[in-house]
Amino acid sequence: MRRWIPSPLLSISLLAMWLLLNQSVEPAHLLLGGALAIAAPLLARPLQPHGYARLRRPLAMLRLLGMATVEIIRSSLGVGQIILLRRTRDVNSRFIRVPLDLRSPHGLALLSCLINSTPGTVWVDLLPGDDGRQALLLHVFDLHDAAWWVDTIKTRYERPIIEVFEAPGDRT
Known part of the structure; x- marks a missing residue:
């Protein structure tokens, strides 16, 4: 799971922000927002030399x-x-x-x-x-x-x- 979604909280946040900015929960927006929510953290992984932060509290x-x-x-x-x-x-x-x-x-x-x-x-x-x-x-x-x-x-x-x-x- 971590291989495809390295930061689930970031992915959920990106999807929520996408839906809020578009003010819609239509299937097309859900699909495109979901694709961006999965692709963005994967593409940003090389920019994270220490990995994604883990919030302990x-x-x-x-x-x-x-x-x-x-x-x-x-x-x-x-x-x-x-x-x-x-x-x-x-x-x-x-x-x-x-x-x-x-x-x-x-x-x-x-x-x-x-x-x-x-x-x-x-x-x-x-x-x-x-x-x-x-x-x-x-x-x-x-x-x-x-x-x-x-x-x-x-x-x-x-x-x-x-x-x-x-x-x-x-x-x-």
Whole structure:
């Protein structure tokens, strides 16, 4: 089964999106959408060097996305306020290093998307850490407390992503 449908969740999502975009469940749309839902993951397989991601805790993923949405809205308002109401010389733009325990390439990609989607923060680089772990180089638009940022990234983002993408046996 995995040979023909490498990612069933992706295939179901593609079929559902096809039907929603066409606003029809006629047999022709079901057939064409089903063919695309099977062909697209097969054609995209060479683009997935680490294979398709396996979500170990989908509810944790929903909580993570909910928290990220709230953070994006909050940061949008905060950055807008800074741009409109503060002088340029009062803005404290800095780079910080955040040590990461996350090892999953899919988890790192998700963390990168979440950080870069949040106004006022940019994922700059992934560096080798001092203790053998990786470290994230992060640019913060208006930094007042680096420890708060490190704690926020580790607790609000990294911990749930590890929960979603890495099995307990993967942590060595």
